[in-house]
Amino acid sequence: MKSMITIIKEQFRSIYLILRLSAFEMKSANTNNYLGRVWEVLNPLISLGIYYFIFGVGVRGGRSIIMENGQSVSFFSWLITGMSFWFFANPSIGNSSRSIYSRIGLISKMSFPMSVIPSYVIMANFYSHLMLVTVVTIYLQFTGFPLTIKFLQIPYFMISALAFLFSLSLITSTLSTIVRDFQQIVYSILKMLLYLTPLLWHTNKLVMSGVDLTFVLKLNPLTYLAEGYRSALLGTTWYEYAHPYYTMYFWGLVLILFFIGSILHLKFRDRFVDYL
Numbered sequence: 001m002k003s004m005i006t007i008i009k010e011q012f013r014s015i016y017l018i019l020r021l022s023a024f025e026m027k028s029a030n031t032n033n034y035l036g037r038v039w040e041v042l043n044p045l046i047s048l049g050i051y052y053f054i055f056g057v058g059v060r061g062g063r064s065i066i067m068e069n070g071q072s073v074s075f076f077s078w079l080i081t082g083m084s085f086w087f088f089a090n091p092s093i094g095n096s097s098r099s100i101y102s103r104i105g106l107i108s109k110m111s112f113p114m115s116v117i118p119s120y121v122i123m124a125n126f127y128s129h130l131m132l133v134t135v136v137t138i139y140l141q142f143t144g145f146p147l148t149i150k151f152l153q154i155p156y157f158m159i160s161a162l163a164f165l166f167s168l169s170l171i172t173s174t175l176s177t178i179v180r181d182f183q184q185i186v187y188s189i190l191k192m193l194l195y196l197t198p199l200l201w202h203t204n205k206l207v208m209s210g211v212d213l214t215f216v217l218k219l220n221p222l223t224y225l226a227e228g229y230r231s232a233l234l235g236t237t238w239y240e241y242a243h244p245y246y247t248m249y250f251w252g253l254v255l256i257l258f259f260i261g262s263i264l265h266l267k268f269r270d271r272f273v274d275y276l
Contacts, residue, residue, distance in 0.1 A: 001259075003259075003262035003263045003265075003266050004258060004259055004262045006262070006266060007115050007170070007258075007261075007262045007265065007266070010113035010115050010116065011115065011116070011119060013113075014112055014113060014116045014119075017112060017116060017120075018116055018119050018120045018123055019120075019123065021116075021120040021124075022119075022120040022121070022122075022123035022124040022126075022127065023124075023127070025120060025121065025124035026040075026124045026127050026128065040127075040128040040131055040132070041128075041131055041132055041135055044083070044084075044087045044132055045135075047083075047087075048076075048079060048080055048083060051079060051083070051200055052075070052076050052079060055075075055079075055200045055201065056075040056076060056079065059201075060075055062075065063075065065078040065202050067230075067234065067236045067237075068236065068237060068242075069236045069237050071234075071236055073145075073234060073236075074143070077140065077143055077145060077234065078202065078230065078234075079199075079200070080136050080139070081136065081140075081229055081230040081233040081234055082198070082199045082226040082227070082229060082230050083199055084129075084132050084133050084136045084229060084233070085157075085161065085222075085225055085226050085229040086194070086197070086199050086222075086226065087128075087129070087132060088125055088126065088128070088129035088132075088161065089161065089165065089222060089225070090190055090194070091125050092121070092122045092125045092126075092165045092169075093165065093168065093169070093172070093186065093190060094186065094187060094190055095121050095122075095125065096118040096121045096122050096165065096166075096168075096169035096172065096173055097169065097172035097173055097176045097182075097183055097186045098173070098176055098183050099117045099118045099121040099169070099173050100114060100117050100118070100173045100174075100176070100177045100272060101173075101176060101177040101180070101272075103117060114265070114269045114272065115170065115265055115269075117173070118166065118169035118170065118173045119166060119169075121169075122162065122165050122166060122169060126158075126162065129158075133154070133233075136233060137151075137233065140233060140234070145233070145234050145235060146235075147235070148235035150231065150232055150235045150236070150237070150238060151232055151233070151235065152232075153228060153231065153232035153238065153239065153240065154229070154232045154233070156228075156240065157225060157228040157229055157232060160224075160225060160228070160250070160251075160254075161225050163254050163258075164221055164225070164250075164253075164254050164257070166258075167254050167255075167257035167258035167261055168257055168261070169261070170257075170258070170260075170261025170262060170264065170265045171257060171260060171261040171264060172186055173265075174261070174264045174265050174268055174269075175264070177268070177272050178268060193220070193222060196220065197220055197222045197223055197226060198217065198223060198226065198227070199226055218246055218249070221250055221253055221254075224243075224246055224247075224249075224250045225250075227239060228240065
């Protein structure tokens with residue numbers, strides 16, 4: 001518990017630094033591009049077009065998705081609402097896991113808590129996420145999904161995503177610094193999660209040999225977040241209230257990850273430079 005409190009205090013004390021470094025991180029990533037920040041939205045849109053033609057047209061034949069409230073949603077609208085979260089989670093997990101060992105120069109020249117480094121890397125991706133969610137929201141207004149009161153869930157799921165990603169990053173960034181091969185494991189898992197999470201395919205039940213394995217899908221916390229984003233953007237359900245036990249599981253997992261990550265980070269961070 002003491003480790004968790006220490007990390008939380010470091011984040012609040014360094015909030016201004018996190019915001020400044022994250023803004024610089026995003027700006028520097030697009031410095032040499034003529035279109036600049038436009039690529040933050042353009043790249044995901046290109047990927048969405050490819051996924052739609054492969055899975056929406058090729059696999060599903062253009063069939064709509066039936067949501068849990070019985071509402072029919074076009075595959076493309078269903079796809080972009082879930083993938084808007086993935087395009088935030090994927091680079092955040094990958095970049096934050098290598099955030100410490102890839103910034104040896106910054107660590108040696110500046111004096112601030114090392115727990116700030118994964119935070120500002122995630123925040124840099126969060127700015128791009130806000131732009132993409134805005135574009136998706138505007139698109140939905142013209143395709144039969146106007147804003148509803150259920151859109152108020154978006155801030156909750158954004159905070160949930162930030163809490164999960166930061167808690168996870170404390171573990172992955174520490175282990176990747178100690179054992180560099182762990183970074184490759186992270187990338188491999190991310191590739192699998194794209195297809196193991198219901199982002200490109202839809203199912204209400206997973207039954208194999210007569211056994212209902214739906215709970216296996218819900219062990220993946222990304223499923224909770226992706227489905228939450230869909231419910232908020234499409235205005236279908238109050239997802240966190242419709243699935244109270246899943247919500248408790250998600251936050252229980254976040255606390256466990258944060259507890260483990262805080263202990264690992266504080267235990268090894270004084271020796272990070274030695275590993276680098």
